[in-house]
Every structure is written in C-alpha cells, then in structure tokens.
Amino acid sequence: MEKTRTRKTTIDATGIYYRDLNAKLRSLVSQGIEDIEILNAYGQRYIGTDLNKPVTIEITGTPGNDLGSFMDGPTIIVHGNAQDGTGNTMNAGKIIVHGRAGDTTMLSARGGEIYIRDSVGYRAGIHIKEYGDKIPVLVIGGTAQDFVGEYMAGGVLVLLGINVENHPASYIGTGMHGGVIYLRGRVEEHQLGKEVGVAELSETDRVTFTRLVQEYCRHFGNNAEDILKQDFIKLYPKTLRPYGRLYTY
Amino acid sequence: MKTLVPPQFRVVRDPERCIQCQVCVNQCSFNAQYFDAEDKVVRTREENCVGCHRCAALCPTRALTITRNPMDYKANLNWKSGDIEDIWRQAESGGMLLTGMGNDKGYRIYWDHLLLNASQVTNPSIDPLREPMELTTYIGRKPDRVHVSADGVKLETTLAPQVKLEIPVMFAAMSYGAVSLNVHESLARAATEMGTLWNTGEGGLHETLYKYGQNTIVQVASGRFGVHSKYLHAGRVVEIKIGQGAKPGIGGHLPGEKVSADVALTRMIPRGSDALSPAPQHDIYSIEDLTQLIYALKEATNYTKPISVKIAAVHNSAAIASGMVRAGADIIVLDGLRGATGAAPKVIRDNVGIPIELALASVDSRLRQEGIRNQASLVISGGIRNSGDVAKAIALGADAVYIGTAALVALGCHVCQQCHTGKCAWGICTTDLGLTRRINPDIGAQRLSNLLRGWGLEIKDMLGGMGVNALESLRGNRLHLRGVGLSDTELEILGVRMAGS
Incomplete structure (x- = not known):
C-alpha cells in the first residue's frame, strides 16, 4: 500500500490505529522522507506531534483531534475538515485546512501559523502567546464561536468573515492581555470581553494584515483585493495587566 | 495605606549593641529598616516588618530582636486579630486578599495523630548501621x-x-x-x-x-x-x-x-x-x-x-x-x-x-x-x-x-x-x-x-x-500505623486501628 519514491511517500491510513500511524510517520521522517501523503485519514489523532523536522504532510480525509499538537516545524495540509485541538500548544510549522476545524484550534500556541478555509468551533486561539519574533498566527476564513481569543497573551488572530453575516461569538478576547485580533465587520459590545478595546487598523496593522490575507488567498484561491477592501476592526487588550488591581495585600 | 492596621511585629534594637552599620537597612527588602539621614541613625518602620528575621539573622552584633507586637485586642474567641485586620484591608482596597505559603489555619494535622510501630521481642528489629536498607x-x-x-x-x-x-x-x-x-x-x-x-x-x-x-x-x-x-x-x-x-x-x-x-x-x-x-x-x-x-x-x-x-x-x-x-x-x-x-x-x-x-x-x-x-x-x-x-x-x-x-x-x-x-x-x-x-x-x-x-x-x-x-515492605501497610485521638469515622477513612487495639 506504500509507494516510496525518493523522499516522498504515500500512506493509505485506512484501518490504521493512530499509534501505528504516528509511529510510521516518525520512522519515515527519521529516514529522511520530506513529503508524506496520507490518504483516507479517518479520525487518527496526534498526526504531526513529535515531528520536529520541516517535512510536509498532505492529508486527505478527516484527521482526528490534536492534529499537530506540540508540533515543531512540519507543514500539514488537510483536504477535508480538522477536528478539536488542531495545533494545540504548537511551537513552529504550518497547518492549512481546506475545510473547517473544531474547538480549541491553536490553544496555547507559542508559534507557527494556522490557516482555516472556513469556520472554527469554540475557544479558538485561547491563550496564544508570543515572544520576540515568535508570533503565532491563526487565520480563519469564516468565523468562530464563543471565547475566541480568550486569555490571549500575544499572537495574531484573524476572522475574515467570508460568507458570514454576523459573528456569533460572545466573550471574544475575555482576559486578553496581549496580541491582536482583526475581525471583519463589527461586533456588539456585549460580545466582547471587558478587557478588549476596539480600534481602526493602523498602518502597521495593515502591513501584517495584508500579508496574512494574501497568504490565505494563496492557499485557498480567494481574491485578496476583494477581502482587503472590506471593513475590518482591530481588537486589542486595554492593558497588559488586566487583573493587577484585583488583589490586596 | 494600612491606616487602621497596627504593626504585627515589634523590632527591638538594643542601643548598647547596635553599631549603626546599616546591614539591617540593606537586608530589609520590605523597607522596615531605614537610615534617617538627618539624625544619622538607623530607625524602624514597624508597620512594614513581616517577621522574616533577615535583619536579625545578619546583624553582626545581634542587636535586633523581633517579637510579636503586644497590642492586644479585647479578648474575643470569635473575632481574632486577623479577622478584624483583614476586613480593614479590604475596606480600604476593595480587593481580594492575597497571601503566600500554605494554609495556616490549624486544621487537624493527621500525621500528628498517627503513630508507627516497632518490633519488640517477638520479631527482631534491624540495625541499619549493620545491615543494608532499601529505600529505592x-x-x-x-x-x-x-x-x-x-x-x-x-x-x-x-x-x-x-x-x-x-x-x-x-x-x-x-x-x-x-x-x-x-x-x-x-x-x-x-x-x-x-x-x-x-x-x-x-x-x-x-x-x-x-x-x-x-x-x-x-x-x-x-x-x-x-x-x-x-x-x-x-x-x-x-x-x-x-x-x-x-x-x-x-x-x-x-x-x-x-x-x-x-x-x-x-x-x-x-x-x-x-x-x-x-x-x-x-x-x-x-x-x-x-x-x-x-x-x-x-x-x-x-x-x-x-x-x-x-x-x-x-x-x-x-x-x-x-x-x-x-x-x-x-x-x-x-x-x-x-x-x-x-x-x-x-x-x-x-x-x-x-x-x-x-x-x-x-x-x-x-x-x-x-x-x-x-x-x-x-x-x-x-x-x-x-x-x-x-x-x-x-x-x-x-x-x-x-x-x-x-x-x-x-x-x-x-x-x-x-x-x-x-x-x-x-x-x-x-x-x-x-x-x-x-x-x-x-x-x-x-x-x-x-x-x-x-x-x-x-x-x-x-x-x-x-x-x-x-x-x-512498609508501602501501603497500614498495620504499621495506629491512630490516637481520632473518631471512629476518621479511623475508618484512614484505614488504621486505634492505638492499643
């Protein structure tokens, strides 16, 4: 079932238990294979976890939870939907999903980039952080559910709102104390966490934002001009220390 | 702004011993000790003292003694000083009281109600100085x-x-x-x-x-x-x-x-x-x-x-x-x-x-x-x-x-x-x-x-x-333990027998 060419391999994941699939991936990567195609993924968890080389994994089907969790370098392309915990605590690399993703997408990530063509579930981008030039990026083509960007300590989160009338999420950016969210259209004040400020995009914001939109469009074939000319707002933390005055000594 | 809260500690400086070396000033990170430049003398802000003994431990002449501030409240088993002072702190700040270390409330420490066994006559004890003992x-x-x-x-x-x-x-x-x-x-x-x-x-x-x-x-x-x-x-x-x-x-x-x-x-x-x-x-x-x-x-x-x-x-x-x-x-x-x-x-x-x-x-x-x-x-x-x-x-x-x-x-x-x-x-x-x-x-x-x-x-x-x-051989062996001063329910949960039984 495997066709091994130089540095490129295809795995048919039909009926393979996740542990065996991941062991196989580890073994292939250690042999120096750089391009891996997984066909017929069917819920196998943790694909890409513990792979610390810049390999490319192209998945057809439906990978399971925690796709690319703790991942440190690979690029994963999914032709289908991703489940919960995509890019959980990831450190570096890229995940591109030609479909939608479930809850806790990119939870607590420290770096890397995730592009989701459609929408994501609840608690996306919770507690992503940044240090120096290590800035995680989550670009969502559609929208997200409640608690998106909660406790954000850094990073860039984009909600392009394609084919979305209104963003349904509440508690957006609750406890946010770092990073930035760019969001198409607007949201009601009651949808925002108390710690979130709203502003127009600055020149600097525009540079980052344009780059991310262009990359999104490169992956999914949308027209960047169409997206860029729409109205976007910037959500930012009002303070780096939202709970500094909560306590007495 | 702890206007109503009396100092918890008294810093007693023995003038006979103090050589004005300012070690206490340099060591105190809570600003309880300071050098009064006008009078050229070391003084104390007792309200800042936390009772950590850093100054007393490093004082080269042992001139410092830290004691509890003898300021007594009217005796009251319901309202202890901490309860009263916590309210003052919150009334001034409106915040949650923050603290460090572990619970200091004096809930029962069960270790102090459990006693270990030892061998006497019917089985020999072992001398660890003579024989190998395994803690691995x-x-x-x-x-x-x-x-x-x-x-x-x-x-x-x-x-x-x-x-x-x-x-x-x-x-x-x-x-x-x-x-x-x-x-x-x-x-x-x-x-x-x-x-x-x-x-x-x-x-x-x-x-x-x-x-x-x-x-x-x-x-x-x-x-x-x-x-x-x-x-x-x-x-x-x-x-x-x-x-x-x-x-x-x-x-x-x-x-x-x-x-x-x-x-x-x-x-x-x-x-x-x-x-x-x-x-x-x-x-x-x-x-x-x-x-x-x-x-x-x-x-x-x-x-x-x-x-x-x-x-x-x-x-x-x-x-x-x-x-x-x-x-x-x-x-x-x-x-x-x-x-x-x-x-x-x-x-x-x-x-x-x-x-x-x-x-x-x-x-x-x-x-x-x-x-x-x-x-x-x-x-x-x-x-x-x-x-x-x-x-x-x-x-x-x-x-x-x-x-x-x-x-x-x-x-x-x-x-x-x-x-x-x-x-x-x-x-x-x-x-x-x-x-x-x-x-x-x-x-x-x-x-x-x-x-x-x-x-x-x-x-x-x-x-x-x-x-x-x-x-x-000791691990999970509760027969090596006996309880003292515990209720039947406590003994039952701990799975140990009463001392003497």
Whole structure:
C-alpha cells in the first residue's frame, strides 16, 4: 500500500490505529522522507506531534483531534475538515485546512501559523502567546464561536468573515492581555470581553494584515483585493495587566 | 495605606549593641529598616516588618530582636486579630486578599495523630548501621501481571517507563518566576546528587538547567508556559497540572512585576506582562479530554516517559483518581489542603480542599478496591514536614512524596508568608536580581542534599525498628500505623486501628 519514491511517500491510513500511524510517520521522517501523503485519514489523532523536522504532510480525509499538537516545524495540509485541538500548544510549522476545524484550534500556541478555509468551533486561539519574533498566527476564513481569543497573551488572530453575516461569538478576547485580533465587520459590545478595546487598523496593522490575507488567498484561491477592501476592526487588550488591581495585600 | 492596621511585629534594637552599620537597612527588602539621614541613625518602620528575621539573622552584633507586637485586642474567641485586620484591608482596597505559603489555619494535622510501630521481642528489629536498607522506589505504571521466560531469568513483559528514585522524596513544583533561578538550580543539583527528581512547575525550564533533565519533572499546566517539544523531551517525567492544594479550582496570576527578562524568555511571554494561568486547562473538560492530553504528551515524547497528573485533594478525589488512572496517567499526584503557593487568594487557601492524609487513604483504598492500584504510582504533597510524615505517608499508601515548603525552609525560608509580594528578603520567592543573589546554588544544593540525606537515615532507622529492610515492605501497610485521638469515622477513612487495639 506504500509507494516510496525518493523522499516522498504515500500512506493509505485506512484501518490504521493512530499509534501505528504516528509511529510510521516518525520512522519515515527519521529516514529522511520530506513529503508524506496520507490518504483516507479517518479520525487518527496526534498526526504531526513529535515531528520536529520541516517535512510536509498532505492529508486527505478527516484527521482526528490534536492534529499537530506540540508540533515543531512540519507543514500539514488537510483536504477535508480538522477536528478539536488542531495545533494545540504548537511551537513552529504550518497547518492549512481546506475545510473547517473544531474547538480549541491553536490553544496555547507559542508559534507557527494556522490557516482555516472556513469556520472554527469554540475557544479558538485561547491563550496564544508570543515572544520576540515568535508570533503565532491563526487565520480563519469564516468565523468562530464563543471565547475566541480568550486569555490571549500575544499572537495574531484573524476572522475574515467570508460568507458570514454576523459573528456569533460572545466573550471574544475575555482576559486578553496581549496580541491582536482583526475581525471583519463589527461586533456588539456585549460580545466582547471587558478587557478588549476596539480600534481602526493602523498602518502597521495593515502591513501584517495584508500579508496574512494574501497568504490565505494563496492557499485557498480567494481574491485578496476583494477581502482587503472590506471593513475590518482591530481588537486589542486595554492593558497588559488586566487583573493587577484585583488583589490586596 | 494600612491606616487602621497596627504593626504585627515589634523590632527591638538594643542601643548598647547596635553599631549603626546599616546591614539591617540593606537586608530589609520590605523597607522596615531605614537610615534617617538627618539624625544619622538607623530607625524602624514597624508597620512594614513581616517577621522574616533577615535583619536579625545578619546583624553582626545581634542587636535586633523581633517579637510579636503586644497590642492586644479585647479578648474575643470569635473575632481574632486577623479577622478584624483583614476586613480593614479590604475596606480600604476593595480587593481580594492575597497571601503566600500554605494554609495556616490549624486544621487537624493527621500525621500528628498517627503513630508507627516497632518490633519488640517477638520479631527482631534491624540495625541499619549493620545491615543494608532499601529505600529505592520505582515510579511509573506497573503491569497487571508479569511473564518471565521459561528458564526464569528474562522478563518477557514489556514494562511501561519507570523512574528510579533513591529516596522517595521529590521536590515539588515551584515555577521559575515564583521562585528564582538560583532556587531552581539548587533543587536541580540536589535532586541529581541524591538520585531523586525536582519539578519545574509551570513556568518552563531555564536554558542553563536542561543538563539536569534526567532528574527533572517538566510540568504542563493551563498556561502552557515554556512548553515545547525540546522541553518535553528534556524531562524524565511530564506532569499535567490540573490543580494545586493551596488553590484548588482556580488558576494563577504571576504579576507582571515578577516577569523579568529571563522569566519572559523562559515562559515565552512579553516582559512585564502578567502571566495568567486559566483556572481550567481549556482542552480538558472531562476524563476523556484528559486521556487526550495524556496521550498527546505520550505521542509527543514517543512513549518514553511516565505521564503524571496532579490534582488538588478535594471531596471526590477518590472517584477522580480512578478516572485519572483509567485515562492513562502513570503517576497520580494529590496535593493537600496544607500545600503551599507563591500566591493565592487567602479565602481559597484557607477554606478549600481536604487534608492530604484523608485524600491519600481514600484514593489508595479506592484504587485497590477497583484493582487498578498497580496502574499508577501515587505521589502526595502538601504538608510533609519531616521524615516521620514521609514514613506515615508511605504506610498509608503513597509511593513517594513531594516537599515544597520543607525544601524552601532548607534554603533559608522563614515561612513569613510574603511569597506573593515578590520581595522575599531571603532571595527565594522573588525574581528581583538584587535579592536572588542571596541564594548561592552551591550552598543551596548542599543544604537540600543534606536534608534528604538526614531524612534517608531517619527513614532507615524507622524501617529497621519496624523489623523491615525495604521501604516496599512498609508501602501501603497500614498495620504499621495506629491512630490516637481520632473518631471512629476518621479511623475508618484512614484505614488504621486505634492505638492499643
């Protein structure tokens, strides 16, 4: 079932238990294979976890939870939907999903980039952080559910709102104390966490934002001009220390 | 602005002895001692004194005595001074009271109601000075049954990863940021020297300490600070922190003042930003979710390390622990009511959780009843003060214990409960570079090793007295314990008999 060419391999994941699939991936990567195609993924968890080389994994089907969790370098392309915990605590690399993703997408990530063509579930981008030039990026083509960007300590989160009338999420950016969210259209004040400020995009914001939109469009074939000319707002933390005055000594 | 709160301590300076050298001024990080430039004399701001004794300990002429301020309130068993002063503080600030260290309320300490046995006449005691004594402990999941080759020499069962401890006492999770790098280095070196483990806490592992990885437990908590592939691979054990005895059910806020350049780098957050650990891990809302994270970490470390899960001891710990074992935890850590913290809301520290002795007994019993006790090692923390507590914990069913406060006391901590201020005059619970220099890792590691060495000798003495030569013979053997001054219900939960019976 495997066709091994130089540095490129295809795995048919039909009926393979996740542990065996991941062991196989580890073994292939250690042999120096750089391009891996997984066909017929069917819920196998943790694909890409513990792979610390810049390999490319192209998945057809439906990978399971925690796709690319703790991942440190690979690029994963999914032709289908991703489940919960995509890019959980990831450190570096890229995940591109030609479909939608479930809850806790990119939870607590420290770096890397995730592009989701459609929408994501609840608690996306919770507690992503940044240090120096290590800035995680989550670009969502559609929208997200409640608690998106909660406790954000850094990073860039984009909600392009394609084919979305209104963003349904509440508690957006609750406890946010770092990073930035760019969001198409607007949201009601009651949808925002108390710690979130709203502003127009600055020149600097525009540079980052344009780059991310262009990359999104490169992956999914949308027209960047169409997206860029729409109205976007910037959500930012009002303070780096939202709970500094909560306590007495 | 503590306008109504009288000083807790009096600083008595003996004018005969004081040579005006200002050591006390330089040592006090709470500004309780100052030099009055106008009168050219050292004076005291007693309202700032926290009773840490740093000035008195370093005064070259022993001119200083710190005593409790004799200011008495009208005797009242209901309204004690602390209750009154806390209200004043809150009335002035409107905030939550914050505190450090463990619960100081005086809830029953069950260790002090449990007594160990010794051999007399009918069975011989063993002299550890003459005969070998075994404290070695292996933590990690044990198989349900073991297959040995036909010739009886080869183990055919594949064992889950095991970690060997020379002494069943490990250093509890205290994060870099809460404590200083010098404290981490002291713990890491002592653990390495003594063949045990130390725990990073949730603030990541400083680059310079990766070399102690084989004796390191790396923690993954809700903030996921400093968690990345290299960190996970560096440790010997990976620990998922769900809860902490000092503050069950709530998260942690490392204040921005403590997030120095180095702390920021290790945690990978901007300098000066608050480091907020949410109350739950947002990918764990159920036992099934816990399974998912446990196996994510096993995948991330290629099944080479035991995965530990730490919870605070709460009312239904036994049922939760059963779920944790079934979720795939190789080590379960229970942190009791008296477990300490770098900072916690006082109302939580003082009122939430259950004593570790009761939690340990009920979890061990429950796992035995369900026939899954072998599947996880049981580690406890929160109130271990001496080797007697360790021996009693092992007899109640623990595989090993963690010490946090005891380790800090070995480093010089005077338990003044000011950890949350970041101003620790002993240089322990602070990231202020002027203060952290007060801990010398060479001396710190030595003192911690000494403590474990002393406890090891004492445990061997107790074992010998009981007539056993291996800690394994004491483990979970509650017949070696008797209770005093306990009700029938307490004895039943602890699974020990009344002394004399």
